[in-house]
Amino acid sequence: MWDYSDTVKEHFFNPRNAGAVADSNAIGEVGSLSCGDALRLTLKVDPASETILDAGFQTFGCGSAIASSSALTEIIKGMTLDQALKVSNQDIADYLDGLPPEKMHCSVMGREALQSAVANYRGEVWSDDHAEGAMICKCFAVDEVLIEETIRANSLSSVEEVSNYTKAGGGCSACHEGIETILARVLTEQGRSFQPSAPPAKAPERQRVAIGMPLMPKRDQTSAPAEQPSASATVVAAVATAPPAISASVAPPPGSAALAAASPAATSPAAATANKAESGAKARPQLSNLARIRRIEQTIESIRPNLQRDHGDIELIDVDGKNVFVKMVGACSGCQLAAVTLEGIQERICEDLGELVRVLPEQAMAFAQRA
Amino acid sequence: MNTMSPTSMSSDQPNTGIYLDNNATTMVSPEVVEAMLPYFSEQFGNASSMHQFGDRVGRAIKTARQQVQALLGAELDSEIVFTSCGTESDSTAILSAIKAQPERREIITTVVEHPAVLSLCEHLEKDGYSVHRLEVDGQGRLDLAHYQSLLSEQVAIVSVMWANNETGTLFPVEQMAEMAQEAGVMFHTDAVQAVGKLPIDLKTTAIDMLSLSGHKLHAPKGIGVLYLRRGTRFRPLLRGGHQERGRRAGTENSASIVALGKACELAQAHLETERTQVAALRDRLEQGILDVVPNSFVTGDPSNRLPNTSNIAFEFIEGEAILLLLNKLGIAASSGSACTSGSLEPSHVMRAMGIPFTAAHGTTRFSLSRYTTAEEIERVIEAVPPVVAQLRKLSPYWDQDRPATEGQGHQASFQPAYA
Numbered sequence: 064m065w066d067y068s069d070t071v072k073e074h075f076f077n078p079r080n081a082g083a084v085a086d087s088n089a090i091g092e093v094g095s096l097s098c099g100d101a102l103r104l105t106l107k108v109d110p111a112s113e114t115i116l117d118a119g120f121q122t123f124g125c126g127s128a129i130a131s132s133s134a135l136t137e138i139i140k141g142m143t144l145d146q147a148l149k150v151s152n153q154d155i156a157d158y159l160d161g162l163p164p165e166k167m168h169c170s171v172m173g174r175e176a177l178q179s180a181v182a183n184y185r186g187e188v189w190s191d192d193h194a195e196g197a198m199i200c201k202c203f204a205v206d207e208v209l210i211e212e213t214i215r216a217n218s219l220s221s222v223e224e225v226s227n228y229t230k231a232g233g234g235c236s237a238c239h240e241g242i243e244t245i246l247a248r249v250l251t252e253q254g255r256s257f258q259p260s261a262p263p264a265k266a267p268e269r270q271r272v273a274i275g276m277p278l279m280p281k282r283d284q285t286s287a288p289a290e291q292p293s294a295s296a297t298v299v300a301a302v303a304t305a306p307p308a309i310s311a312s313v314a315p316p317p318g319s320a321a322l323a324a325a326s327p328a329a330t331s332p333a334a335a336t337a338n339k340a341e342s343g344a345k346a347r348p349q350l351s352n353l354a355r356i357r358r359i360e361q362t363i364e365s366i367r368p369n370l371q372r373d374h375g376d377i378e379l380i381d382v383d384g385k386n387v388f389v390k391m392v393g394a395c396s397g398c399q400l401a402a403v404t405l406e407g408i409q410e411r412i413c414e415d416l417g418e419l420v421r422v423l424p425e426q427a428m429a430f431a432q433r434a
Numbered sequence: 435m436n437t438m439s440p441t442s443m444s445s446d447q448p449n450t451g452i453y454l455d456n457n458a459t460t461m462v463s464p465e466v467v468e469a470m471l472p473y474f475s476e477q478f479g480n481a482s483s484m485h486q487f488g489d490r491v492g493r494a495i496k497t498a499r500q501q502v503q504a505l506l507g508a509e510l511d512s513e514i515v516f517t518s519c520g521t522e523s524d525s526t527a528i529l530s531a532i533k534a535q536p537e538r539r540e541i542i543t544t545v546v547e548h549p550a551v552l553s554l555c556e557h558l559e560k561d562g563y564s565v566h567r568l569e570v571d572g573q574g575r576l577d578l579a580h581y582q583s584l585l586s587e588q589v590a591i592v593s594v595m596w597a598n599n600e601t602g603t604l605f606p607v608e609q610m611a612e613m614a615q616e617a618g619v620m621f622h623t624d625a626v627q628a629v630g631k632l633p634i635d636l637k638t639t640a641i642d643m644l645s646l647s648g649h650k651l652h653a654p655k656g657i658g659v660l661y662l663r664r665g666t667r668f669r670p671l672l673r674g675g676h677q678e679r680g681r682r683a684g685t686e687n688s689a690s691i692v693a694l695g696k697a698c699e700l701a702q703a704h705l706e707t708e709r710t711q712v713a714a715l716r717d718r719l720e721q722g723i724l725d726v727v728p729n730s731f732v733t734g735d736p737s738n739r740l741p742n743t744s745n746i747a748f749e750f751i752e753g754e755a756i757l758l759l760l761n762k763l764g765i766a767a768s769s770g771s772a773c774t775s776g777s778l779e780p781s782h783v784m785r786a787m788g789i790p791f792t793a794a795h796g797t798t799r800f801s802l803s804r805y806t807t808a809e810e811i812e813r814v815i816e817a818v819p820p821v822v823a824q825l826r827k828l829s830p831y832w833d834q835d836r837p838a839t840e841g842q843g844h845q846a847s848f849q850p851a852y853a
């Protein structure tokens with residue numbers, strides 16, 4: 064059974080603005096064949112100000128499709144058309160206190176209906192540009208089409224690279240077989256061949272990619288999310304198996320070593336971040352210790368509201384050279400995505416600070432100090 | 435993250451609801467629980483051991499084997515191999531057949547099998563096997579002439595389900611097994627949904643292998659059986675100890691085996707109840723709903739199906755939404771909708787029967803058991819029509835009291851742009 068938030072349930076059982084607006088002057092109709100959902104959005108727009116005076120929806124779809132439609136109409140009422148067009152899928156999901164990753168596409172449909180309705184009002188023709196394929200990675204809701212297109216666009220050749228570009232495969236790893244199948248097909252089409260266990264090419268001198276990689280070592284990723292040891296424990300394992308990151312030339316956990324070597328560093332987004340961070344470090348004057356810690360604090364402060372919305376939180380515990388120790392609390396600690404969250408926070412801090420640091424859960428302090 | 439929190443959609447009052455999802459799993463009968471309990475405590479021995487502790491367990495397993503044998507009408511109790519589940523039995527059967535006959539590179543199955551068979555066949559296809567998937571007509575029936583034409587010396591195994599889990603539609607497996615035998619081809623049937631609901635007498639059939647699963651007949655989860663006709667060439671899936679005569683190594687799950695034996699005994703005693711009482715309640719439910727809900731119809735082959743299953747398509751609304759509203763009323767059913775599967779794909783069974791997607795997504799399966807009461811059925815008949823009406827009021831395909839496409843005016847028909 065899906066884990067719906069109370070807000071999703073509330074909007075499903077008591078949908079707002081259900082039904083068509085009687086004197087509407089904008090209608091959007093979209094559907095998704097693959098999941099069978101369809102939605103009609105009717106708006107009453109004030110011609111002078113382009114303000115949405117009223118909005119109504121009719122939805123053929125599951126619980127979260129109905130709740131997303133209800134949320135969308137609540138969000139856009141009173142907005143101008145231009146404001147409404149800026150409403151993102153994430154805004155809809157946030158309004159509902161989150162949707163299960165697999166159900167994010169339900170909020171996509173709401174946004175498309177809105178675009179279609181605005182196009183209808185303005186006398187334009189709207190055509191949908193997103194195709195949806197079979198869901199491959201359930202941890203991050205990544206479908207086949209996206210994976211395939213990303214492989215083609217970036218000439219990817221390994222599962223690690225796919226995870227790096229699309230996140231798919233970066234969680235529980237249960238979808239690696241599916242990703243390998245897509246890789247094998249695309250590479251064969253391109254006249255290349257997929258070598259799942261190709262030995263990594265000689266490691267570059269500086270392991271730039273160490274930063275921004277999932278911190279979870281591969282061997283801990285074979286179980287389903289529910290059975291996984293808490294993510295913080297997993298991170299500890301990563302630290303334990305690899306010498307902790309003291310400088311930028313880190314030996315990454317075994318899982319990411321292959322990636323570091325296999326991906327052309329310049330094209331990998333993680334490497335790009337690292338590059339940016341490094342060049343930033345050169346350009347910027349060295350920060351004093353205090354200023355440095357302040358800036359880390361600021362970055363963490365700016366991230367907190369996001370985590371709090373998901374009923375989690377983060378706290379800065381210590382900064383020790385290149386290691387930033389944090390404490391994950393609430394829903395974030397032990398959540399299967401905690402390691403991914405840490406990864407994202409690490410990227411942010413690296414960017415804001417203009418240097419490479421490593422964000423670790425406080426449990427890793429013992430290991431890091433021993434080394 | 436809040437979306438990860440458990441229990442969020444569960445009904446507030448567990449076990450007070452009306453359970454009409456017996457094709458997914460069944461309640462363990464109290465008599466079965468009672469029978470198995472000693473095997474967690476005083477009867478803890480290993481059946482292979484040379485002492486009284488082991489011996490007592492060994493005897494209990496023997497009794498259970500005979501109880502299963504009796505329900506299946508198998509000629510010998512040595513034809514019963516205990517496994518961990520229906521899926522393991524399916525995998526063992528198919529993999530054994532291809533290992534034992536390496537020169538045969540084809541498999542015949544159907545498009546509507548359970549994933550336990552379909553996914554395995556897909557996987558074998560990647561290894562170079564040719565898989566013939568028999569198609570079904572609008573009512574889920576097979577074309578036996580086409581089947582006949584596919585039987586050849588290239589075929590390692592035919593695997594066809596006895597009863598479909600979604601619609602309850604029965605396949606003529608006894609006849610198909612004979613056709614396979616004529617052609618010298620091994621025949622396996624996934625009878626996970628059929629065992630305990632229909633009389634089965636394997637010794638009078640040409641079926642070589644049959645899978646069953648305990649949790650579909652009021653035994654616990656995690657216990658299954660592979661019936662293996664004496665003389666059928668076999669290669670084990672798990673090798674190791676000599677348990678199950680070396681055909682399935684691993685120390686026996688004695689408590690569950692005892693439970694399954696008891697459950698088979700009870701099922702046999704209640705076969706007539708299934709045919710009469712359960713079928714009558716099912717028919718009452720179905721008629722009660724179809725009489726008052728417009729644009730609804732039964733999927734599958736109503737004249738040839740399990741006595742406990744009714745699969746009704748409610749057009750223009752979506753199954754997960756139906757289930758959520760029913761769940762709020764304490765009624766448990768299941769759906770062929772995309773959104774309930776986790777895969778976001780509508781049911782392959784509904785697609786195979788060519789059910790239009792505006793109906794396929796609204797298919798709702800009610801599966802009864804001998805524990806279902808007439809009173810419960812009346813309550814469901816009361817509850818369903820308002821749920822359907824409530825969702826249709828939200829549906830863009832629906833207009834007041836009829837499908838939008840049948841209305842008048844330019845606004846009447848809903849034609850979304852599809853992704």
Ligand SMILES: Cc1ncc(COP(=O)(O)O)c(C=O)c1O
Pocket residue numbers: 457458518519520521522548550595597598599624626627647648649656658
């Ligand atoms: C037809 C059919 N085959 C196989 C299975 C799988 O059985 P088990 O859950 O015991 O592995 C099921 C159960 O859903 C089924 O309905």
Ligand code: FES
Pocket residue numbers: 199200201202203231232233234235236237238239
């Ligand atoms: S399903 Fe892709 S990482 Fe978990």
